[in-house]
Amino acid sequence: DTAVSQTPKYLVTQMGNDKSIKCEQNLGHDTMYWYKQDSKKFLKIMFSYNNKELIINETVPNRFSPKSPDKAHLNLHINSLELGDSAVYFCASSPQGTGNTIYFGEGSWLTVV
Amino acid sequence: GEDVEQSLFLSVREGDSSVINCTYTDSSSTYLYWYKQEPGAGLQLLTYIFSNMDMKQDQRLTVLLNKKDKHLSLRIADTQTGDSAIYFCAEMYSSASKIIFGSGTRLSIRP
Numbered sequence: 339d340t341a342v343s344q345t346p347k348y349l350v351t352q353m354g355n356d357k358s359i360k361c362e363q364n365l366g367h368d369t370m371y372w373y374k375q376d377s378k379k380f381l382k383i384m385f386s387y388n389n390k391e392l393i394i395n396e397t398v399p400n401r402f403s404p405k406s407p408d409k410a411h412l413n414l415h416i417n418s419l420e421l422g423d424s425a426v427y428f429c430a431s432s433p434q435g436t437g438n439t440i441y442f443g444e445g446s447w448l449t450v451v
Numbered sequence: 452g453e454d455v456e457q458s459l460f461l462s463v464r465e466g467d468s469s470v471i472n473c474t475y476t477d478s479s480s481t482y483l484y485w486y487k488q489e490p491g492a493g494l495q496l497l498t499y500i501f502s503n504m505d506m507k508q509d510q511r512l513t514v515l516l517n518k519k520d521k522h523l524s525l526r527i528a529d530t531q532t533g534d535s536a537i538y539f540c541a542e543m544y545s546s547a548s549k550i551i552f553g554s555g556t557r558l559s560i561r562p
Contacts, residue, residue, distance in 0.1 A: 379488075383550070439496055441496065
């Protein structure tokens with residue numbers, strides 16, 4: 339079974355649309371993350387949730403809204419998509435506390451046209 | 452500030468050792484990591500090292516940590532074509548409880 343799974347894996351959509359990426363982890367971890375990887379492969383943290391509570395928001399535009407219905411799920415909703423939102427979005431999770439390894443999903447390739 | 456730096460490219464001959472270097476800024480980092488990303492795939496944790504260690508070895512992988520210089524390296528012995536990937540160095544940024552990644556080093560293997 340996949341530990342951190344995210345859907346969809348590929349998403350092509352037009353500018354201005356609203357889309358969501360879903361993420362689920364079955365590792366029993368308390369903390370979940372969204373990272374964005376751009377075309378140059380730079381990987382930046384966007385959000386971090388611990389037990390459904392937002393703990394990190396890295397100056398991400400308001401068009402991005404994470405939602406954590408429970409500690410096993412962290413979904414990412416994006417409003418009014420722009421060309422610059424094209425990237426690979428990685429969900430990840432880790433056990434509670436600092437210094438713990440994070441485990442990544444396979445990524446969601448978003449292309450905005 | 453939060454910064455992890457790596458060179459972008461490394462090319463080695465098959466069978467040689469590869470050494471990927473990384474520098475980081477947070478002197479209070481407790482954990483440092485190496486992740487591998489193959490084309491079209493997610494990030495796979497290769498290994499990690501606690502800040503109170505100088506070296507960690509795991510089969511073909513050797514991690515060296517120089518805390519004084521804030522320098523981390525990953526050595527891959529007997530590099531194979533399957534090692535072609537992007538290797539990311541990362542540090543646990545203790546003050547903010549988040550993991551910061553370097554830009555990644557693209558390792559290519561030549562015959």
